[in-house]
Amino acid sequence: MTTAFLLTVRTPQTSKPAPPTFVFMFRVLFLCLLAFSAAAQTPITPDDQALYGIICRSSGRSLDISHAATTGGAPAVQWEFTHALSQQWRLVLIREGGEYYRLEAKHSGLCLSLEPTPGATTSGNTPLVQRAFTGALGQQWRLVPAGPIGSFQLENRFDNRVATLAAVDKFNGTAVVAARATGRASQQWRLFQLQLRLAAGPPYFTVPEPLAALNSPSGNELQPVP
16 A cells, blocks of 8 residues: 655745835835934024134034144144133124135134145145135135034035044144045034123123033033023
8 A cells, every 4th residue: 555645845935025115105204304304403603793612523622723823824723622712713704695604713813724735636634724814715614514413514615625633532732624524523513602791892802701611521522602
């Protein structure tokens, strides 16, 4: 007598692709989130009659001019915020209704400048310096919202590079350079309007009042002025 066996072969099941409707809804949700994030980052409009500290998000250090030099060509650096005049900046619109500003250091009256090196590529890093304002594109900057709400990139009009720490550290004296935007925190800055008393005549600003909260417990990150 012969016994017959029924052999059942199971083929492995492959995962089914997501239904088109699900993929579409996911894409719509993703785009909505991007739009909401962009809307949350409202444009920053400085008061050109005020003075600001410009603080790097990655270090909590201030945009400064090396040794508070008043000569053209002195390099821009980061430094612990001390209320020094070389850390106080005016942001003045280049053109009424425009989006580009000149950044003028109070101690010297000179402006943050990118000086293109002849023959150099724009993919590398270029040190930023202070120079007398001439209207050159390398002296024009706009505030592009980036990172957490209230942070921005300082984008140069000449080639769209942004103000960046040359090294990701918290050391006083680290150079500030122009570099291609990558979204890192060392390219993100915050404005802190300084609490100043107005004088009756030029230069209109007298001794600054202290910030409401100068430093965090770690001692290296400036806190917002209320």
